Amino acid sequence: MSALVEYLISGVAIGCGFALVGSGFVAIFRVTEVINFAQGTFAVVAGFVAYSGLTSAGAPQGVAEALGVLAAGALGLAFGGAAIGRKHTSPLASLVITLGLAVTAYAGEIAIWGDQPISFSGLQGDFVLAGAHLLRQYLLVIGVALLVLLGLGVFFTRTYLGKGMTACASNRFAAEVVGISVRRMGLLSFALGGLLGGFAGVLLIPIQPLSFNSDIDLAISGFAAAIFGGLRSFEMALVGGLVLGVAESLVGGYVQASYETVVALGGMLLLMLWQARRRVELA
């Protein structure tokens, strides 16, 4: 019983991380129709920057993480400039560009932080729930992730900027007509994607150490979460992330840890195929 509780809570925490990465995919895809392959890079860079802030710059906990998230946001803006800055770049070409950017980022990450996995301790201590000893960091991850996603909801429904982005998502042409710059909104969506990925990175790095090429796993898991809502719904990305996180955690706990990724990837494939089939039937 206590083992089950442990798997569930840790699965939910990891799943919240996936949901944040997935929300980054959604934020960018909705506005630009681009799949940002470098979504995992944001998380890795944010985690690394926070690590440097804590260790070499001596910044207090909290400030270092905030720096990491902001760095990821800035990186997102820069990547967006490359991916959609030039006119007539098709979404598929943008995907290849972001893939190239992710690989280029490897070089920078190795140059600054080396090629070994990095971690730092987040919230110290643990707590007991139903006989299971759990890290406090899990609660922090869940709490912050939910707050961020809630804030995202407020941003998209209550602010001008958010409404402008939603307008671009629903009809680009009409958005242009009423004076919204679709390109600027696209760049902003990349910055937003960077921030969201950054949150995931600084929250997850105390639980699972990240190395420069952890971005592929993060991006795949985030994409799998985002695909739950057809890459257009933040709520479904959260649901997807939770399902994925819990499923991975249960498989890892009860079956074999090395099958975690197979379950996640297989689930994503099946989901995509099911969605494609449904689209064909609708058409």
Place this chain on the structure above:
Amino acid sequence: MILLLAAASFLLPLWLSSANLTVYILLGLYAVTAIGLSLLMGLAGQVSLGQAVFFAIGAYTAAVLSLHGLSTVVALVLAPLLAAAVAAVVGVPILRLRGHHLAFATLAFQLIVLSVITNTPFLGGGLGFTAVPGLGIGKATLSSSLGYAWLTWGLTVVVMVVTLNLIRSRPGRALRALATSEAAAESVGVPVVRYKLAVFALSAAYAGVAGGIYVFFIGYASPGSFPVELSVELVVMVVIFGLGSVWGALFGAAGISVLMQVLNQVGTLHGMPQYMPTLLSYAAYGLILVVIVMFLPAGVLPGLRRLWARRPGGREDPMSRQIAPPIASLRSLLRSTRPKTTRADGTPSPEQTRRQ
């Protein structure tokens, strides 16, 4: 010209040092794989970010069969066949997906296969196989690198001849048509599903045979030999000189292999940190990919040709189209101007469906 190039590349191994001979052989094997990927991505318009998986399947087929006592030649013949069979089976569901969905699906497939290999003791697990025998019939084995170099050369020539003929054939034109618009191709009677599956299987077979030779030459195979980075590397090779062109894939593989060798030598110079070679290769791959797709989406050669045609007083050479016809399909792939109401994967957006 072509004969000269063929003769030069045939005779080149005689003068190469053993380290450079290894580069030559790997170059040829990557070229064969890249030509298959170019066919799939450039001609048929299907993006694959997991092409290295078929290289791995070919290598593992050859390694497992020969380690269980089967003749290495038979194992090498079976390697592409199994790779193609896997592609044909997996392709049935996966090729329903388009665009970025297909890209992620192929990547996911590679990761799944690598994970399964790592967890299966029969396939050597995470450590992989060592001491894979060399290629040969009975007692006569191919022991020198020179032999492998010429074998690879022969394979590359055969693959190029087959592919160039395929591109010019009726199925080749049909593939180009379906890359531009599947609906249009279907409406003029192209069996879209079957052709997509066939080209997927063919590209897998190319990768499979290259993987088979690779494992006999290197004598070693582990999941780490076929990482996602290898798939990305193949994409870079295919994109750099023009997607969909056989010569482009060949020169792309050659250019990247030589560049990586140079960077590797620079990175291992005295006083460089240990991670320098990796760092340099990532920087090169990433930047090449970004710069090419941003500024020369048709690849370096067609891009330069177009710039040359645009010079003052220049006119576009009508032959350039005929020499490299598949480039047109690349432009449609990378620069498609779709109506804004369609999603990236080509299906109507909810708004559009509602309006109908």
